[in-house]
Every structure is written in structure tokens, then in C-alpha cells.
Amino acid sequence: MAKIVVVGCGFVGSTVAYSILQRGLARELILVDTDALRRDQRSVWPVSVPLSGQYGLEGLSLSLPCVLGRGGALRVLEPSLPDGDRRSLEASAAVLRAALASAA
Numbered sequence: 001m002a003k004i005v006v007v008g009c010g011f012v013g014s015t016v017a018y019s020i021l022q023r024g025l026a027r028e029l030i031l032v033d034t035d036a037l038r039r040d041q042r043s044v045w046p047v048s049v050p051l052s053g054q055y056g057l058e059g060l061s062l063s064l065p066c067v068l069g070r071g072g073a074l075r076v077l078e079p080s081l082p083d084g085d086r087r088s089l090e091a092s093a094a095v096l097r098a099a100l101a102s103a104a
Contacts, residue, residue, distance in 0.1 A: 003028040009035075040070040047073050054078045055089055060096050062089070 004026040006017045013031060020026050036043050047066040051057045054064060054076055066073040081089065 002026050003030070005030045005032060007032045007034060009033045037068060037070060042067050042069045042074065044068070044077065049073050049076055051076075055081070055086070057090075057093050060093060060100065062093065062096070 002025070004020055006013045006020075006029065009031050017029055017031055020029060030046075032045070033043070044065050045068050046063045047068065048061050048063045049066060050061045051059070051064075055078065065077040065079065067075040067077065
């Protein structure tokens with residue numbers, strides 16, 4: 001089952017999202033409000049970004065909460081994580097590093 005992103009939360013985007021959920025076509029559905037970006041509302045969204053020291057990680061991209069605005073990802077947030085979640089994040093980073101190394 002897929003993760004699907006629907007860009008636009010107006011009538012068409014909402015209708016498409018509802019239809020996808022009703023048919024069971026996605027395990028995860030994300031709606032992106034483009035109007036919020038145009039209005040520079042600086043909303044927080046999970047976004048895959050290159051890491052530059054967040055959680056002690058660098059050299060790869062992971063999805064973290066970011067403040068989004070007209071200029072894109074304006075700031076990467078680093079919420080505190082329980083120890084178990086921190087270990088899971090580090091394990092995910094290790095898997096990504098291994099995949100990147102084997103692809104090179």
C-alpha cells in the first residue's frame with residue numbers, strides 16, 4: 001500500500017483524497033495546502049531535508065518537522081525524542097547510509 005501526497009486542499013484535492021481513502025488505495029495520505037505556502041503562513045510540515053547536525057546526523061536526508069513558507073523549508077525543527085524513538089531514528093539513518101554506500 002502506498003503513501004500518497006495530494007497537493008491542494010480545495011474542493012478537487014479534498015474530493016480526490018476522500019476517494020483514495022474510501023477505496024483503500026493508500027496506507028498514508030498527506031494533504032499539502034499550497035495556499036498556506038503562498039500566504040507564507042510558516043506552517044509546520046514533515047519534510048525530507050538534508051540533515052546538518054540534527055540529532056547528531058549529517059550527510060543524508062530524513063523527514064523531520066520543518067517550518068515551511070514561501071521560501072521553502074525555512075527551519076528544521078528538532079523535537080526531543082524518547083530514547084526508543086532516538087534509537088529507531090539512528091537505526092533508520094544507518095540503513096539509509098548502508099543503502100547509499102551500496103548504490104555508489
